[in-house]
Amino acid sequence: MAWILLAIGLVLVVEGLVFALAPSRLEEMLALIARMPVDTRRLIGLTALALGALLISLARSLGAV
16 A cells, blocks of 8 residues: 555646646646547557556565565
C-alpha cells in the first residue's frame, strides 16, 4: 500500500509541476492532443504504458521493490 501511495504522490508532483511552471504550454499541448486522431492518442498511451512497465521491471530487477 505504501508503494501505491508513493507512486500516486510522484505522479501528482510531476503533474503539479507542469501546471505550476508552464500553464500556457499545457493549454497548447491539450489543444494539440485534441487535434490528434484517436489512433495516434491510443498509440501514445500504449507506448507510455509499455515504457512504464519496463521502468517498473527495471526498478524491480535493481532491487528497488
